[in-house]
Amino acid sequence: MTSSSKIAIVGGGLAGLAAAMKIAEAGHDVDLISVVPVKRSHSVCAQGGINGAVNTKGEGDSPAKHLDDTVYGGDFLANQPPVKRMCDMAPEIIYLFDRMGVPFSRTKEGLLDFRRFGGTLHHRTAFSGASTGQQLLYALDEQVRKFEVGGKVTKYEGWEMLSLVLDDHQVCRGLIAMNLQTLELKAFAADAVIMATGGPGLVFGKSTNSQTCTGSAAAACYVQGARYANGEFIQVHPTSIPGEDKLRLMSESARGEGGRVWVPKADGDTRNPRDIPENERWYFLEEKYPAYGNLVPRDIATREIFQVCLEGHGVAGENQVYLDLTHIDAETLTRKLGAILEIYEMFVGDDPRYVPMRIFPGVHYSMGGLWVDFEQRTNIPGLFAAGECDYSIHGANRLGANSLVSCVYGGFVAAPSAIEYAKNVERGNTETNGIHEAELNRQQALNDAIINSTGGENQYKLHDELGKVMTDNVTVVRYNDRLQATDDKIRELQERFGKISINDSNLWATQAVPHARQLKNMLELARVITLGALNRNESRGAHYKPDFPDRDDENFMKSTIAEYAAEAPVLSYEPIDVSLVEPRKRDYSSKKKA
Amino acid sequence: MTTNGHLEKKKLDSPPATIRFKIQRREREGAAAYWETFELKYRRNLNVISALMEIRKEPVTVEGKKTTPPVWDMSCLEQVCGICTMVIDGKVRQSCSALVDDLLVASGSDTITLAPMSKFPNVRDLKVDRSQMFEHLKKVEAWIELDGSYSLGPGPQISNEVAQERYAFSRCMTCGCCLEACPQYGDDNYIGPQAIAQARLFNMHPVGAITKEERLNGLLGDDGIGNCGNAQNCVQVCPMSVPLTKAIYETNRDITVDALFGWLKK
Numbered sequence: 001m002t003s004s005s006k007i008a009i010v011g012g013g014l015a016g017l018a019a020a021m022k023i024a025e026a027g028h029d030v031d032l033i034s035v036v037p038v039k040r041s042h043s044v045c046a047q048g049g050i051n052g053a054v055n056t057k058g059e060g061d062s063p064a065k066h067l068d069d070t071v072y073g074g075d076f077l078a079n080q081p082p083v084k085r086m087c088d089m090a091p092e093i094i095y096l097f098d099r100m101g102v103p104f105s106r107t108k109e110g111l112l113d114f115r116r117f118g119g120t121l122h123h124r125t126a127f128s129g130a131s132t133g134q135q136l137l138y139a140l141d142e143q144v145r146k147f148e149v150g151g152k153v154t155k156y157e158g159w160e161m162l163s164l165v166l167d168d169h170q171v172c173r174g175l176i177a178m179n180l181q182t183l184e185l186k187a188f189a190a191d192a193v194i195m196a197t198g199g200p201g202l203v204f205g206k207s208t209n210s211q212t213c214t215g216s217a218a219a220a221c222y223v224q225g226a227r228y229a230n231g232e233f234i235q236v237h238p239t240s241i242p243g244e245d246k247l248r249l250m251s252e253s254a255r256g257e258g259g260r261v262w263v264p265k266a267d268g269d270t271r272n273p274r275d276i277p278e279n280e281r282w283y284f285l286e287e288k289y290p291a292y293g294n295l296v297p298r299d300i301a302t303r304e305i306f307q308v309c310l311e312g313h314g315v316a317g318e319n320q321v322y323l324d325l326t327h328i329d330a331e332t333l334t335r336k337l338g339a340i341l342e343i344y345e346m347f348v349g350d351d352p353r354y355v356p357m358r359i360f361p362g363v364h365y366s367m368g369g370l371w372v373d374f375e376q377r378t379n380i381p382g383l384f385a386a387g388e389c390d391y392s393i394h395g396a397n398r399l400g401a402n403s404l405v406s407c408v409y410g411g412f413v414a415a416p417s418a419i420e421y422a423k424n425v426e427r428g429n430t431e432t433n434g435i436h437e438a439e440l441n442r443q444q445a446l447n448d449a450i451i452n453s454t455g456g457e458n459q460y461k462l463h464d465e466l467g468k469v470m471t472d473n474v475t476v477v478r479y480n481d482r483l484q485a486t487d488d489k490i491r492e493l494q495e496r497f498g499k500i501s502i503n504d505s506n507l508w509a510t511q512a513v514p515h516a517r518q519l520k521n522m523l524e525l526a527r528v529i530t531l532g533a534l535n536r537n538e539s540r541g542a543h544y545k546p547d548f549p550d551r552d553d554e555n556f557m558k559s560t561i562a563e564y565a566a567e568a569p570v571l572s573y574e575p576i577d578v579s580l581v582e583p584r585k586r587d588y589s590s591k592k593k594a
Numbered sequence: 595m596t597t598n599g600h601l602e603k604k605k606l607d608s609p610p611a612t613i614r615f616k617i618q619r620r621e622r623e624g625a626a627a628y629w630e631t632f633e634l635k636y637r638r639n640l641n642v643i644s645a646l647m648e649i650r651k652e653p654v655t656v657e658g659k660k661t662t663p664p665v666w667d668m669s670c671l672e673q674v675c676g677i678c679t680m681v682i683d684g685k686v687r688q689s690c691s692a693l694v695d696d697l698l699v700a701s702g703s704d705t706i707t708l709a710p711m712s713k714f715p716n717v718r719d720l721k722v723d724r725s726q727m728f729e730h731l732k733k734v735e736a737w738i739e740l741d742g743s744y745s746l747g748p749g750p751q752i753s754n755e756v757a758q759e760r761y762a763f764s765r766c767m768t769c770g771c772c773l774e775a776c777p778q779y780g781d782d783n784y785i786g787p788q789a790i791a792q793a794r795l796f797n798m799h800p801v802g803a804i805t806k807e808e809r810l811n812g813l814l815g816d817d818g819i820g821n822c823g824n825a826q827n828c829v830q831v832c833p834m835s836v837p838l839t840k841a842i843y844e845t846n847r848d849i850t851v852d853a854l855f856g857w858l859k860k
Contacts, residue, residue: 025743036667037728039768040675098749101738101799103761110751129761134674138764142737149732157725181717210669244637244644245690246671335758339765343672346691347641349605460651503653506662508622509718511650 004028005422008175008190010161010217012038014133014404015387016196017140018411019418024147026419031188032144033156033177035212039141042198042210043407046133047340048117048253049125050097050404052090056111061122063087070402071581073119073297074367074395075541076557077230080580082374082392086409093408094126100139104128105336115336116256119297119399121591130253130339136404159186160514161217162446164193164224164383165439172382173430176443178517181509185443187436191422192382194414195221196407199366199388203522203529204475205467207363208240208249218370218389219521222528227379228562229391229574230368231525232532235398235542236475238301239323240362241347247362248347250323251340252400254357255294257333259325261285261301262356263308268317273356274326284308292588299397299542300588302361306476315358322356330354363475365403367394367542368532371561376414382425384418386410391559396541450516451507455499459516462493462500466519466526474530478545483534490526497523528562528569535571536560553583606695609636610704613694614656615645617664618709619719627716630664631656631705642682642689642697642708643668664708666720673833676769680720681709686774686831689720711774726782727768730789734812738802750800763795763841765834772828772838784821785813787828791841797848810849819845 005028009016012034020030032038055061066087071078098104098112104126105113114123128135147153158180165174165187174189200215201207222228238261239254240247255261262281269276285304286293294301309319325333325341330353333341341352350357370378370385372392378385387407394402469489473482497520502512538552539545558573612633620627632649633656634640650663668678671690678689683701689708697706714722772787773779779786793809796802813819819842828838 021743036669036675036677037725037768039728040669040677042670042675044674044767045670045672092745095745095748096743099738099740099746099801101749101760101796101802103757103764106752106754106757108754110753112748113754128764131674131765134767135761135764142731143740143743145728145731146735146737146739210675211671212669243641243671244639245641245647248672339674346673347693349693458651460647504662506621506718509665509721511665512663 005191005419006031006189007192007194007418007422008033008188009194009196010175011041011196011198011387011389012155012157013041013043013196013198013387014137014140014407015411016194017137017144018408019194019196019386019415020153021140021143021147022412022415023419024144024152026415028152028419028422030153031156031190032153033159033161033175033188035158035160035180037157038144038155039138041137042213043137044134045208045210045249046404047130047249047251048256049115049127049132049401050094050136051117051124051399051401052094052126052405053087053122053124054091054094054112054114054126056107057114057123059122061124063090065122066090066124068581069120070393070399071395072584072586073399074397075551075586076395076553076578076583077233077540077559077576078393078395079374079577081577084580086393086406089409089412090405093405093412097136097139100143102128102135102139115253116295117400118252118255118295118301125256125401127253130251130337133404160517161197161220162443162517163220163439164380165189165436166224166380167430167435170225170380172380174436176440178447178514180514183447183507183510183513185440185447187440189431189436191425191427192384192418194418195370195383195385195389196387196411197389200522200525201363203466203526204363204470205464206245206247206471208237208247214518214522215366215525216518216521218385219525221370221378221380221383222562223521223524223564225380225564226383227371228368228528229371229559230532231528231562232536232560233367233396233542234363234475234529235298235365235367236302236361237364238298238305238361239359240364241344241357242360242362243347248343249362249364250344250357250359252298254323254325254337254340257325257336258328259294259323260327261294261305261321261323263313263315263321267312270316273322273324282313289588291591296588297397297399302476303544305361309360319360320358321360323359324356325352326354326356361476363471365398367391367396367398371559375417376410377417377421382421384414386414396543446517447513450500450502450513453499454501457496457500459500459502459512459519462496463519463522466490466493466522470526470529474533476544478533478543479547480534480545483530486530487527487534490523490530494523524564531569531571532560532562551585557583604699606699609695610698612636612704613698614705615649616705616707617720619664620710620716622718623715630661638695640694642692642694642706643671643678645694646689664720665718674767676767679711679769679771681711681774683707686711686771688769688833691833711770713774713780714770724768724770727770727773727788730785731792733785734789734793734809735805736789736792736796738796738799739805752800756798760795760798762835762837763791766791766836767834769833771831771833775827775831777825777827778821778823783817785817785819787822787838787842790819790845791836791838794841794845797845806848807852810845810852813845814849819849
């Protein structure tokens, strides 16, 4: 009789690997399921850095200030106790990564260097060039590989989770996943399951997210009874590079290192930006927000850029503004921002050290996600969630460089929480009483239905239509009539989904079946996002309705909770714990009064 | 042409009305390979991935034959995850950062050729299985030995110069370009520059150096560092500019020093 538990983790990004490391270190066994080799997870795309009030710059920074910046930047929609716990843990998280050998940028004394990021006046962001997420992910990947060699972690890379295995009491007993090469389904029995599957950017078609960020696994949990919270809070990043296949992120660190956002004062000015004199440029963020300038929180920067373009002031009359670094010397730029400047140069062809970048807002991050309590437990016993796929930390708007720290924090809390649960769970005869096989058969039937469907609809075209309607109506500015029309459209797409014909007769390593499964789940999530937005008649953080321009704490300082029902998500509202920082109005035009 | 000291890219002056993608197909590992060609309307700002996405929607060859959609791997589309690597017009690289305009300018042709990497098992079409690269990381123990992940304060102070040097090695995204281009790599006879550079990354760290010998031992076998033929192809194709030949040189030096003076420690 062994005392070690078996815990399945879905997702091998920062949150999943953080949890895997902690569980293996505690002597328990991990099955790690990931659609891609974990080292290729979306965490690699995080660029700017990781926040923690280490206070090495003599600025009097503290975890209490980090807490205040985070809940204030999040426009008072996050429960505050877990945010406090994260901010308290943040310095030791950064130190741990330092011990793991992450090549953080350093000061002359050889200490960790910190840069400024949006929504704070402190140097609080540790960074590794401009590819911090990649570096942090690799550090955890290395540690988890050591546990893999030691036999405590078993990786299933190239497997996609399809559903949970729930017993008669709605207790999670494992999951079903599909091998993406053979389409074989396998039941993974587990004492506990941790979801660490990231965000749902692909619901919007094009976003800054990786192609793996469909939200499909989290949506599958929702459909099986997990509560989904604050789905309507989608962060649109102010600075992305529009592309045919995706919107590539231009990190906030570009502004953290002094980048300035502007448009020519004269509309439709077609001069080379370098020939436009200083007094003929409109630095609209600096003008409107003198204290924070270009480093106002993302939701505010995004709306300002969007509005400037909507009013016809965009560069060359188009949906673009300049993000200008050319006043900073090229050597400094290369050293501090090299990786992201290369991305711009690679995809646009201009060198941002000499030519101002042209950028526009793009869907970037979901503040909402699976509902969890303060120990990362979902409402389904035995099911936990961590990272972007949980809703707990960022409220109505996430501050830059808080995502990496929240992923690791979530993993570090979910791990002991899952171990504690697993220790006490009655296994009974759940592994032999047929529930795993029954769920596997149910999933196989769903696959067979997709493979045999012959209605003629094209799954990729349906996905394009979904992305367009969501981007047009459920991003920066939201109107109730358009949100209602969007939900109607999603239901139409759901109906048409029933008539798709997959266009791949070779099922070996096909992308068509997995994509169809993802699309079905994305449509469910799209309804949660859209109807959550429709029902929230206020403006808060990333959620902005011109018809309801003010924050309404009395009615809406509450988490939106969506529960699945066949006709439509059932929405309810849960009060927020604001016991630590008293809610106040956000104002970034002057230094904030804490 | 230079402006302010930077090179401006050659632009495609007169784009063709249509472009063609000649793609190597394979139904599954072990099956015979064959070629199919697809035609697309030219648009500005296309990269290879967005072309493949369009082909996938309704795959019809240039002869008008309905066919199966080409399969390839993709994820970040920002050249940082490494997954979408393939051989494009004869050169191994990421397909996300392969811009159609640049390819047309470079080849002077309207056809772009896509093939899977040849040094790895070919799962289907353009998709390969690179799990051997992750196995190599186990062999060189590419990690720092921690006493535990609990709170023990910061790591050692390190000069920014060393941090930057390590960062250059740490940008390796395990894409496999170096192995594809290496004339020595193949059939499990050589561990290759990727793993050697990762061993170097950890050996340069003050704590990593404590277990340096284990890592060097991983490079001394029949498939070890001695197989490098100094062709230097690896460093030329590395999309992240990882100083691979420097890693090989420095690791060889470490091994020599170890061999000369190692007996003194015993």
